[in-house]
Amino acid sequence: MAETKVRFGILGCANIARKVSRAMKLAPNCAITAIGSRSIEKASQFAAENEFPASAKVYGSYDAVLDDPDVEAVYIPLPTSLHLRWAVLAAEKKKHVLLEKPVALNVKELDTILEACESNGVQYMDATMWMHHPRTAKMREFLSDPQRFGQLKSVHSIFSYVGGPEFLKDDIRIKPDLDALGALGDTGWYCTRAILWANEYELPKTVTALPEPEYNEAGVILSCGALLRWTDGKTATFYCSFLTNLTMDITALGTNGYLCVHDFVIPFQENGAPFYEASNSRFANLAIGIEPVPSEHAIDTDLPQEALMVQVFANLVAGINEKGASPEKKWPTISRKTQLVIDAVMASIEKDFEPVEVVP
């Protein structure tokens, strides 16, 4: 018997929705049921260009998607400043919410969204794709191994790409009224999540922004960094930017091990992705080499990580809608922690790079 497919509506025709709608077609338990844009022509064109099924409905408003009783879940790739309104409205209409990142302008907004999801019994998940790659679970296994990795001491993460002149002029990610968090919300989101992930989602005690962020003329961050510190002495640093070459690194150091990945956000290859690990490395005799050298582990996947993401989300939705399960708390919890750290970086920047306490 064919698996029941969760029926998705998509709000808006963002570029990233091309990738995620493809993922919905790849995932065995997802169906694209509707797309809405402020312009019905744009929505039709998007549906055609992305080869939506003939059955997919095309609407000239976001409201129409939310009012469609066939739609069970919505994917919201709108500019961040619109998330509060549309995610809350979606939840109130009992639509499960897959929310593009950055999920909100601050944790106050996010809390309103999460409360709406909780009180309406719908699943919330942010669209952080790499969480769902099987490599991520394999790397987590390594980090959790007391023999191979030991106690985590330090993490460094980078996500940057060169926006280019057109991006820096027109992209929503650099507009103060659309994505006021700029590079911090876009690329910094991934670094923050990576650091929290490596720390098993233990929140840092303090966050200190690194001087000096770069801004565009409108005051939106184009590059910045931060130092995170835990009470037990663990530290982490990250650097995120729209101004340096595409880089997607995590480096984690433990008392016994080392983990490194160079494409954590988007694997260089769709069907498999490597990470590098070393355990108990020692200098060779005369210190003319080391033993063992880091080894590469390639993790295959049949489905790309974004298809796995919508599949996981759809499974949770199906569990709630068909089996009366409760929404999975993990996803709102880690989303909120990520936002708390992002907020603390912003607060530290505003406080002239003073350390800011992270208050759960």
Next chain:
Amino acid sequence: MAETKVRFGILGCANIARKVSRAMKLAPNCAITAIGSRSIEKASQFAAENEFPASAKVYGSYDAVLDDPDVEAVYIPLPTSLHLRWAVLAAEKKKHVLLEKPVALNVKELDTILEACESNGVQYMDATMWMHHPRTAKMREFLSDPQRFGQLKSVHSIFSYVGGPEFLKDDIRIKPDLDALGALGDTGWYCTRAILWANEYELPKTVTALPEPEYNEAGVILSCGALLRWTDGKTATFYCSFLTNLTMDITALGTNGYLCVHDFVIPFQENGAPFYEASNSRFANLAIGIEPVPSEHAIDTDLPQEALMVQVFANLVAGINEKGASPEKKWPTISRKTQLVIDAVMASIEKDFEPVEVVP
């Protein structure tokens, strides 16, 4: 005609002298002429174990090496607290000085050493081996390429290794009276040099130590980190430790390029070493990959980097002694800059992690 060999004396039987004396045997222009230790037995045993030439003289004191008229240059791998005394004395006896790192306890001491070398017309060089690997020049070429790398924006460096229980109990590198700079002087030296190297030796404006360093019972640093910041907004971070798995990374981000190396201090292989670079990387269509992916460049070398180091040093010595050349200023200059940054990290730690200005 055979190349003239520069005649080296070695002060002390440190473990690292095993590697460097092997290098002197590998380099075509070096000869091991003498070794001195406080114990003549220890010196004899060291000479035998490391297969010194029969002609090499063995002394029961450091003074005897400095007084030997056959010795043109000395390699000083003594504990850091002894560098001031023996490096100055060597210079006064007109011996050229190859000084193990950390070169001094602070820049005041180093300045005394450098002044002694300058006023006595002898060459000074610190024994930072990786500076001499041909890979380093190749990486520098990449970083200096405006098309391939562009403007440097951010550097991160890590050097750590697990000292282990015996090391943490007895090694000179954790004794306050011998190597008071601990992990900062030992592994942090390399990170600092790497960051300065990537920045073409432009000193940072400020240095801020990262909270919280780890210390042993005697108050010697076992792990720490720092943030360096330049006036044009460039930043760098490093992490150095005796408590996490052997890691030797540099990651540099430019407006057009990315450079990464995982074994910058000691190449995993003696006869060749890779680095990784990417230029003008873009997301592929649908952002399901990137183009181009970072590529590996392996740089072969006939001689290991430490042999190239003593060869370069011996060339400078021969130029001075035989051709009346002046000592090369580059090496004392970059050694002093490295020490200035190390001092600033220490000062920032003492000032409760406040930013400290680096004053040339």
